[in-house]
Amino acid sequence: MTEETTTLTGPPVREWPALDLAGTEFDPVLAELMREGPLTRIRLPFGVGWAWLATRYEDVRQITNDPRFSRTAGMDRQVTRLAPHFSPQPGSPAWADQPDHNRLRKAVAGAFTVSAMKRLRPRAQELLDPLVAGIVRDGPPADLVERVLEPFPVTLICEVMGVPAADRPQMHAWAAQIVSIKGGAEASAEAKKGMFGWIADTVRARADSAGDDVYSLIGAALRRGEISEAEAVGLAAPLQIGGEAVTHNCGQTLYLLLTRPELMERMRHQPEARATALDELMRYVPHRTAVGLARIALEDVEVGGQLIRAGDPVYVSYLAANRDPDVFPDPDRIDLDRDPNPHLSFGNGPHYCTGAVLARLQIELMVGTLLDRLPGLRLAVPADQVAWRRKTMIRGPQSLPVTWG
């Protein structure tokens, strides 16, 4: 981490490069920033200037719950960021402040509730089973990423959204390109054009549909004049893309189980304790590279004893908050009995992940089904030969070669 002398008041601005980390290693730069103090200043690889970074649990909660920190104010401003290209989509809840944020989320909320996910569960298992049966039929070895972790979340989110089977491969290709840092701005813009055009056509065509798929819900909200067409696209796209996060998060979870026999043992022999254990792995997994979207202070606000001035950009690290020793004793240890476990892996406040219940369902089904159907599941290569995704925002194994029996 390099230090820069600055004439502005406040802690020094630290460079935070996007490291390609292997395994589930916690980002060493983030660890150093956490040691430096509750509020530090960072410069990420792209964008302009510096931003505040909050790493303590209580500060992260305060910032993410305080309407004086705005997402919308960041839409027409270049701030220091991880992603090379920057094109915030109007209508995306990620960029909306109240009251627009509530209005947008309301249009799709019904599709992602706990009860909707309960209803989805048998269908989800039905979609997962043939994927796992395919692996069993072909015999070991198998790449779990290619055979299960990628196709299952993509298929399931397409099912929830209402994407016809024939369009699913194309939708997946667009989503994968949009979340990748590879290919630069052009490839990403091209993928967005394709996906957004498809969404606009689909919601228009479903304006009169009474279906409970997300595109029908959005179509109906459009017809009632509750949202605009641009908002319909901005609302649907992150839901469609968010499914990809599950692949990589679950990849990290399985890697942990496959490389730590004591965890695997517990998961296998105490199925009733799996939900609690998966929650602890959710806390521990370093889901992403660096940080997500910034918020802009609309007025002077004090956080953790530090004055943040109106106009300053602020990032929070949910990964750092999940390792705050004041809330999670011995935070770098995986404790499958940890209780309570109020982790922030799905965010906090109004921007709390829309797909959190869906993501938990998918991970629980994938891990549970793989452990139950593939006795003796283990890595087919030494752990240090597992290839990890590079130059991406969401971390995870590129492939997970396993054997069993």
Ligand code: HEM
């Ligand atoms: C937002 C985590 C899966 C859709 C978020 C946020 C986090 C997160 C940390 C940001 C909170 C903030 O802005 O402060 C995760 C993790 C996942 C996952 C760890 C998987 C394990 C999903 C899935 C979907 C989804 C499956 C779609 C169905 C969204 C959307 C937002 C969001 C739309 C923006 C919400 C808003 O700003 O109002 N997620 N997510 N996510 N996530 Fe997820």
